[in-house]
Amino acid sequence: xxxxxxxxxxxxxxxxxxxxxxxxxxxxxxxxxxxxxxxxxxxxxxxxxxxxxxxxxxxxxxxxxxxxxxxxxxxxxxxxxxxxxxxxxxxxxxxxxxxxxxxxxxxxxxxxxxxxxxx
Numbered sequence: 001x002x003x004x005x006x007x008x009x010x011x012x013x014x015x016x017x018x019x020x021x022x023x024x025x026x027x028x029x030x031x032x033x034x035x036x037x038x039x040x041x042x043x044x045x046x047x048x049x050x051x052x053x054x055x056x057x058x059x060x061x062x063x064x065x066x067x068x069x070x071x072x073x074x075x076x077x078x079x080x081x082x083x084x085x086x087x088x089x090x091x092x093x094x095x096x097x098x099x100x101x102x103x104x105x106x107x108x109x110x111x112x113x114x115x116x117x118x119x
Contacts, residue, residue, distance in 0.1 A: 009035040014043035019051035027055065032079060034061040045076035 022029035033042040045064035059079030
């Protein structure tokens, strides 16, 4: 399973091509567009659901509205402040890291991916 974890504040970083590729590789692609505010999120909940045929597990850093399509209701999750960043902060403190590199975020995503795969 491939996990997209966004913390770049780069709107559109998870574009249609990336989201479709995730859906091709994963039955339930996990998309965490964590940047705040919503105007800087890597993708919208609507884009994540549309480009993965409604199969994405989506969480964002800011709230997105409920999305309805083809009589299905999608309720976007919110994940950064309550779940993701406290864990990253704790790991940073425990490991005495002064700079969180891209490698650290990628390792965290891989570990999260491994643990989610077991559920």
